[in-house]
Amino acid sequence: MGIPEVKKTVCEICLNNCGVDAWVEDGRVVKVEGSRECPNRGKLCVKGYASREYIYREDRIKTPLRRVGARGEGRFQPITWEEAYTEIAKHLNQYKKEFGADSVAFYTGYSKWYRTLFHRFVHSFGTLNYGTESSSCFQAVRLADVLNAGSLSRPDIANTDLFLAWGFNPFYSGVYHFDTIEKLQEKGMKVICIDPRVTPFSQLADLHLQIKAGTDGALALFFGNYLIAQDKIDHDYIKKHVHGFEEYREYVQGFTLQRVAKITGEKEEKLVQAAQMLGENPHFAIHEGAAPLTHHRNGVQNFRALMALSAISGNYDREGGNIPTEYANPKVNRDCDVGDETFIQEVRPKNTKPKIGSERFPVWSEIIDEFQAMDLSRQILEGTPYPIKAIFALGMNVRMFPGDTKLFEALRSVEFFVDVDIFMNDTAKYADIVLPACTSFERSQFMGGFMGHYYNTPSVRYLSPVIQPLYESKSDADILCELSRYLDMEDSVLSKGHEACTKYLLRKVGVTFSELKVTSAAARIPGKLPYIPGANTEFGYRTPTGRFELTSEILRRHGFSPLPTYEESADEQDENLYPLQLTAGGRLPYEFHSRFQNSRWKKYFRPYPMVDLNPKDARDLSIRQEEDVVLESAYGSICLKANLTYMVDQGAVFMYQDYKDADVNSIIGENHLDPISGFPGYRSVRCRITKVKAKEGAK
Numbered sequence: 001m002g003i004p005e006v007k008k009t010v011c012e013i014c015l016n017n018c019g020v021d022a023w024v025e026d027g028r029v030v031k032v033e034g035s036r037e038c039p040n041r042g043k044l045c046v047k048g049y050a051s052r053e054y055i056y057r058e059d060r061i062k063t064p065l066r067r068v069g070a071r072g073e074g075r076f077q078p079i080t081w082e083e084a085y086t087e088i089a090k091h092l093n094q095y096k097k098e099f100g101a102d103s104v105a106f107y108t109g110y111s112k113w114y115r116t117l118f119h120r121f122v123h124s125f126g127t128l129n130y131g132t133e134s135s136s137c138f139q140a141v142r143l144a145d146v147l148n149a150g151s152l153s154r155p156d157i158a159n160t161d162l163f164l165a166w167g168f169n170p171f172y173s174g175v176y177h178f179d180t181i182e183k184l185q186e187k188g189m190k191v192i193c194i195d196p197r198v199t200p201f202s203q204l205a206d207l208h209l210q211i212k213a214g215t216d217g218a219l220a221l222f223f224g225n226y227l228i229a230q231d232k233i234d235h236d237y238i239k240k241h242v243h244g245f246e247e248y249r250e251y252v253q254g255f256t257l258q259r260v261a262k263i264t265g266e267k268e269e270k271l272v273q274a275a276q277m278l279g280e281n282p283h284f285a286i287h288e289g290a291a292p293l294t295h296h297r298n299g300v301q302n303f304r305a306l307m308a309l310s311a312i313s314g315n316y317d318r319e320g321g322n323i324p325t326e327y328a329n330p331k332v333n334r335d336c337d338v339g340d341e342t343f344i345q346e347v348r349p350k351n352t353k354p355k356i357g358s359e360r361f362p363v364w365s366e367i368i369d370e371f372q373a374m375d376l377s378r379q380i381l382e383g384t385p386y387p388i389k390a391i392f393a394l395g396m397n398v399r400m401f402p403g404d405t406k407l408f409e410a411l412r413s414v415e416f417f418v419d420v421d422i423f424m425n426d427t428a429k430y431a432d433i434v435l436p437a438c439t440s441f442e443r444s445q446f447m448g449g450f451m452g453h454y455y456n457t458p459s460v461r462y463l464s465p466v467i468q469p470l471y472e473s474k475s476d477a478d479i480l481c482e483l484s485r486y487l488d489m490e491d492s493v494l495s496k497g498h499e500a501c502t503k504y505l506l507r508k509v510g511v512t513f514s515e516l517k518v519t520s521a522a523a524r525i526p527g528k529l530p531y532i533p534g535a536n537t538e539f540g541y542r543t544p545t546g547r548f549e550l551t552s553e554i555l556r557r558h559g560f561s562p563l564p565t566y567e568e569s570a571d572e573q574d575e576n577l578y579p580l581q582l583t584a585g586g587r588l589p590y591e592f593h594s595r596f597q598n599s600r601w602k603k604y605f606r607p608y609p610m611v612d613l614n615p616k617d618a619r620d621l622s623i624r625q626e627e628d629v630v631l632e633s634a635y636g637s638i639c640l641k642a643n644l645t646y647m648v649d650q651g652a653v654f655m656y657q658d659y660k661d662a663d664v665n666s667i668i669g670e671n672h673l674d675p676i677s678g679f680p681g682y683r684s685v686r687c688r689i690t691k692v693k694a695k696e697g698a699k
């Protein structure tokens with residue numbers, strides 16, 4: 001037995017990237033702790049503490065595999081890396097030659113760390129058909145921000161008087177925000193939480209508006225109406241920088257207190273109290289969450305309505321408000337500029353076909369440099385506007401898509417499918433070739449950014465592996481670089497390997513690779529804070545009118561309402577048949593998408609899939625705690641257990657996604673999408689719940 005050595009790395013389960021001290025003995029990780037010097041200050045969440053279970057899980061893919069059974073069956077034969085690369089190259093090169101590079105769709109799931117390399121890889125292959133899980137995550141917020149003001153923005157929480165915590169519960173989905181906010185509250189910052197659920201965070205807010213999910217736009221338009229009526233707006237800012245104010249002013253007049261109380265289900269007194277708080281606090285900042293507001297069919301317009309408040313009150317591009325950012329590269333989770341965009345765009349192909357989803361989601365397609373993956377299954381199955389012959393994916397999980405049964409069907413019909421994953425999930429079972437990726441503990445990784453949310457130093461970091469890759473697995477970066485040598489593409493940077501790519505990226509940053517490699521600590525790089533108040537005001541808004549557009553000229557050109565119009569998000573099903581509203585997606589602290597579905601530790605927290613419903617609704621339906629129920633929408637039904645909780649309001653039900661035996665996305669229509677962003681309306685689906693009679697009980 002050796003003496004354990006403590007090696008530094010980060011947890012890559014979620015984007016908090018908490019620092020991890022890994023105790024390594026005889027080449028095995030024997031213990032993990034949070035690093036004290038990192039922003040997580042020695043702490044990890046339950047998922048991070050379970051890292052050893054993640055690394056040494058039984059269902060790790062151990063070697064490259066070739067499918068020998070039917071698609072989805074899971075029968076494979078081990079092959080060598082050389083055989084796998086050769087076979088992949090044979091197919092992809094042939095499709096490129098015969099049908100063009102656009103006949104291959106490249107896709108990645110949630111993991112972000114390799115995206116700069118992957119996006120360049122796709123460009124070098126010759127297509128713009130690069131798609132990611134961000135077809136359902138965060139990019140719709142960016143889209144709304146860009147339509148409004150030409151760039152992404154962030155709340156300047158540190159300097160604000162009032163934080164509008166709109167769909168915000170960091171206790172479940174993250175860790176740092178809360179520490180920061182608690183300290184700011186002690187200094188006097190006020191918080192309004194707008195959340196359909198009672199959560200640990202909502203209880204700490206000065207005011208909680210428990211509105212019906214998906215009605216945020218109406219609430220924001222009421223606030224707009226109130227601020228204008230009370231003359232709590234910034235005339236000077238509006239005159240200089242706002243486009244469409246008159247149309248907006250007229251439109252919001254329809255959002256009266258009575259009407260909005262009815263739409264949102266919140267009490268009139270509380271709506272007025274919130275509006276008054278907005279009027280009394282000249283600086284207010286709005287949270288820009290990745291999911292809750294945009295997972296509705298009206299997501300982009302709702303979010304635009306929120307940000308309109310920032311514009312009319314002069315809080316946009318001002319300290320303590322929402323500040324545009326010039327430097328962020330949200331595509332790869334980097335807050336500072338380490339040259340990713342040049343790295344990706346310098347090999348951008350020309351004369352390509354329109355990206356997947358361009359016809360259905362033209363606004364998305366114009367603004368977001370990714371295909372809209374919600375159109376992937378349709379294009380594969382219908383073959384229009386051109387056929388997709390093959391998919392090359394890193395970490396694909398079909399269960400994250402609404403109407404996922406259709407995507408499984410598409411995977412059955414596509415000619416060739418490669419999936420790279422750490423674990424043998426149900427999607428990988430459809431692949432012709434499966435490649436084993438290693439975990440973050442087994443790979444080297446280049447990181448750049450602010451190293452944690454609202455952490456103020458632009459820095460870069462190079463992490464060396466803590467242990468050798470298990471079995472025959474490799475890092476995604478190595479896989480992409482090695483495969484590039486087999487494919488019909490000329491990329492002299494990628495083909496030299498991951499280390500060479502990192503050096504290439506670093507050449508403009510002012511730190512050398514050798515300096516970085518000797519330490520696991522982050523190195524500060526020159527560069528400004530990403531959020532500079534006044535930048536847009538000084539340099540102009542990158543919108544068609546050069547102003548903050550309350551009426552978006554891009555939306556007008558595409559035939560959408562230019563105003564941040566409010567429309568109901570729920571599907572058009574009969575309310576009598578489906579009286580409840582399903583919100584499929586509020587985060588649970590011990591779940592992470594598909595990743596912990598098989599974990600033993602997770603079962604202590606939630607042993608089986610459950611749907612959260614209000615005890616009063618449950619009583620009306622004669623349902624008791626942990627009884628078997630059927631959750632049904634117009635698209636299908638699933639069996640699961642009931643969890644009675646006052647966190648959820650009457651009329652609403654919540655559940656987490658990705659359960660294999662109770663797959664909520666299988667009962668959400670594949671076309672239940674926001675027409676502007678293509679984002680799924682996971683969080684506003686009409687449904688009903690019935691008790692299962694003893695005999696037909698769910699397992």
Ligand SMILES: Nc1nc2c(c(=O)[nH]1)N[C@H]1C(S)=C(S)[C@@H](COP(=O)(O)OP(=O)(O)OC[C@H]3O[C@@H](n4cnc5c(=O)[nH]c(N)nc54)[C@H](O)[C@@H]3O)O[C@H]1N2
Binds near residue numbers: 133584665
């Ligand atoms: N109903 C509903 N559906 C949702 C959501 C919701 O709120 N409600 N949320 C949506 C959102 S916001 C998101 S981001 C998506 C997330 O959706 P997914 O992309 O499905 O996320 P994961 O299941 O975490 O990861 C996908 C796969 O990546 C693999 N993986 C992990 N690390 C690596 C790695 O380093 N390399 C490789 N090659 N593979 C790896 C995992 O094993 C897993 O199989 O789900 C979306 N779907």
Ligand SMILES: Nc1nc2c(c(=O)[nH]1)N[C@H]1C(S)=C(S)[C@@H](COP(=O)(O)OP(=O)(O)OC[C@H]3O[C@@H](n4cnc5c(=O)[nH]c(N)nc54)[C@H](O)[C@@H]3O)O[C@H]1N2
Binds near residue numbers: 291
């Ligand atoms: N533990 C854990 N952490 C995660 C993840 C995970 O799966 N598990 N996923 C990661 C990913 S991919 C993402 S995108 C982020 C998402 O992180 P968050 O944006 O924090 O996501 P949620 O917890 O889904 O939503 C936050 C709050 O918004 C509320 N909400 C839901 N619908 C609405 C609505 O229509 N209006 C309003 N105002 N509020 C609403 C929910 O009740 C919830 O309390 O979390 C990341 N962190």
Ligand code: SF4
Binds near residue numbers: 013017
């Ligand atoms: S919050 Fe948890 S899952 Fe996310 S990086 Fe930190 S330890 Fe990992």
Ligand SMILES: [Mo]
Binds near residue numbers: 136290291
């Ligand atoms: Mo996400």
